[in-house]
Each structure stands twice: as C-alpha cells, then as structure tokens.
Amino acid sequence: MSNFKDQVVVITGASSGIGAALAQELARKGANVVLLARRAEQLETIASQIDPNGQRVLAISCDVTKDGDLDKAATFTRSKFGKIDIVVANAGWSLKGNLETLKVNDYRRLWETNVFGVLSTIYATLDDLKKTQGRLVIISSIKSYVALSGDSPYSMSKFAMRALCESLSQELAPHGVSVTHICPGYVATEIRQLDNQGIWHSDLQDPIPPRLLISADETAKQIVKAISRRQRACSLFPVP
Template identity: 40%
Template sequence: MMADVFKDKVVWITGGGSGIGAALAREFGVQGARVVVSGRRMEPLEEVVAALESDGAEAIALGCDVTRVGDIESTVTAIAERFGGLDVAVANAGFSVGGRLEALNASEWRRQFDTNVTGAAMTLRYALPHLYASKGRAVVMGSVAGTLGIPGNAAYCASKFAVRGMAQALSAELAGSGVSCTLLQPGFVHSDINRVDNQNQVHEEWEDRRPAQLMWPADKAAREMLKAIASRKREAVITGHGKVATFLAYHTPGLTQTVLAKAGERLRPKHHHEE
C-alpha cells in the first residue's frame, strides 16, 4: 500500500525524540524517507538519528522548541537548505497538563495551549510554503481526548479539541492545492506523556499509570498512522478502544458523559498538580 510513497521524501517530525514521534521517525525511515526529528532535548533526538542511520536511513536532529517561533523558522530553513524542500510535516510536539479545572492556574493553561495548539499551528504555518511546492502532506497529532472531555484533564482535552478544529479548518483551506492535512487521533499509546509535569519537564522515574490492558505499542500505532498519512486521510482514529470511544462520544454523548463522570480521574490519572 505504501510502496514508494515516502521513498526519498523529506519528513519533519516535531517532538521526535521519544514515544510516538520517535516511532513515526523509525517507520518513515523504513519506508525510505529522509527524516528530520526536532525537539527541545538533543540527546534523545540524536539517539533516534543513530538508530535510523544504523538501519540505513538518512536522518538529522535539530533543536527546536515549538513555543518559540524563531526556532520553528530556523528549523524549516535548515531543512530546506539541507534537503532542498519538505514533503511531510508532522506537528507532533505536545504534552499534557493534568489536574482538575479548579486547581489549574492561568499560566498552566497558557503553557498547554502554547505547545499543543499554537506550536502545532506555527509548525504547519512555516512548513506550508514548502508543502505547496511539493504537494506534500501536513499532519497534526490530535488525540481521542479531542473528542472526550476526560475528568482531571480539562486543559489537555481543550487543547486537543482545538487541534481538531484547526485541522478541519486547514483541510478546507487546502482544498484544491494538492496538499493534504491528516489529523491523527490516538488513544492510549506507549509514550512519555505521563512522565511530563505541568511545567513540561520530564521525570523518567514517574510511572505511566494509564490502563496497561488498553495500551498500544508505539510502533504499532505508528504503522497505522503512516497508512493514514500515505492515503491522505482527513482524520484517523488510532487504537481499537479509541475508535469505540469516539463512536460513543458522537452517537451517545449522554451515556458517554455518565460513564466518564463515574470513572472520574481513574481513566487517565496524572501525577498531582504542583504549584
């Protein structure tokens, strides 16, 4: 299905040093793409690049904080100078602010939206001139949490609802341009998201307490994501439980709300809010 779709294509993945981003990088490398991974921490990015190169793929790592527009601009410029263009831009960088709405302060809300929403929007904004030239693919990392309001995760859910609306608007704006926009909506996938605090700092020692029985390996999720990107789907829900949850949210919203209310914050527990 994906034979030669991504061969020699230039793919940029923000937040590419771990979790879904790193898994996507590996899968694009398997498909023959030239891969650029970016993020705030160079060490994990360089580890991803080393693994890709050991498998024969061409890859580079670039430092980029998506909350800084200057970083995004310089990253896109560096990609264009190195490879001559860009074919796929994956706005994957993001994290989760946890806590009940009454416990979160304004700075935590701003930090959540600066990364997950504005960061994604600016990633695509500066990638688009190159995607127009290549008739490429814009990819936005959403979440099943962009359809379900999960207790204890109001800020994260709100950011992913916003990302979903942004992706739908962008798809309409791109109509007829030859550029596609794919919104990916994963459910529970192995990643570091529950090891990142409300200040967007990683704590390797923290336990991921999401439901283990529902968790998908990142490489499995990445393979499904590549299929959606290759076929230029507008939206793709990843994981079986994610598909069930979004179906129920659309078709039985009252029942879904009742179940979520009873489940409380156990469905996706986070470490306690810290001032």
C-alpha cells in the same frame, strides 16, 4: 509504501514516543527524516539509529514555543534536502488538574506547545507543502472528541486541533495539500510521566491499564498507513 521513497518528512517532538517511532517507521519506508525536539542528545541517538552516515536524516534542536526556531529548522531542511513533502506536528504534553486547582497561566503554558506550537510549525513549512502538494499531519488525541474530568487543559487543546484540521482540510485542498488528523487512544509513551511543569519523572507509574495501551511502534505503523492514503482522520486503539 513506495510513495515515501525520497520524501522529506519533518517531525516535531521526535525525541521520544510517537515522534521517534514514526521517524524510524518512515525511514524504513524510504523517507528522509528531519527530527525536531528540544532534547538534542536523544535526537542524535535516534538519528544515528536511523542512518549512522547521516545522509537520510537531520536532527535539529528546536523548541516549537520559541520564535524563530521552526523557521531556522525549515531553512536547514531546505539546505540539506531541497524540499519538504510531509510535516508531522507531534510536539505536545499534558497537564492535569481540576479547574479550581489550576491558574489561567497553566492553560496558557500548555497551549503554547499544543496549539500555538502546531500553528508555528504550519506557518514555517506551509509554502513548502504547497510547492510539493504535500501532506500535513497533526498528532492529536481521542480527547479531541471526548473530554474527561480533571483534563480540561489537554482536552481543550485537542478539541482546538480537530477544529484546525477540519478548517485547513478545506483551505488547503485547492493547493493539493492534504491534512490528516491523528487521534490515538492511550499510547505507551512517557507523556504520563510528565508533571504539570513538563518535567519527566522516570519513577512515575503509568495509571493506564496495559490492556488499554497501544505501543508507539504500532501507532506509528497505523499513522504511516493513514498518511499514505491522505486520510482526513484516523483514530487508533489497541486490538483486543
């Protein structure tokens, strides 16, 4: 994928799972990668794995729900690399429960990251993408098409992402900016080890059978292919 050589890629939620795997895969393809997430220590570990000298990687502690964090991250990126070619809005989490067991504020908390965090990411980098005729990639879910019982907060947020992608694909096309909506099935990441407060529990067992899981590394490889082709949408499932 030679079209990634020296491209500057910004990835939110890059401290683990799909984001971390995607950063490593894009770096292998020759890209300069900017890692954004709240967990600074994990970011630094991943950054050192990608490039111990730090020439082709930048790790920035960043919370997509905090005003100003993404603007500062974009400024740091421009200062180091001079441009932004690809933005991957990946930060997100899940919240479970039937409607009657949840409160409106539970929905709001989830949407602050899964919806408004994505919007904030776009606003902070859109001018850069227009300048480079770049690529916007939104990591969503197959649940942007299918909603399950007890999963309304997460599914609602992902349905919103599908609508956003469909709209922005048309809005940004005249500027040469492509929009890719990524819809994985069940990926083997820590997202199902997060409780409804967004706190990670290492002892929680993944309820999804292994045969239905796709690895984060394989997911990243398929996403890179979709980005390289500027696909409008890409659904990902394990191969039997």
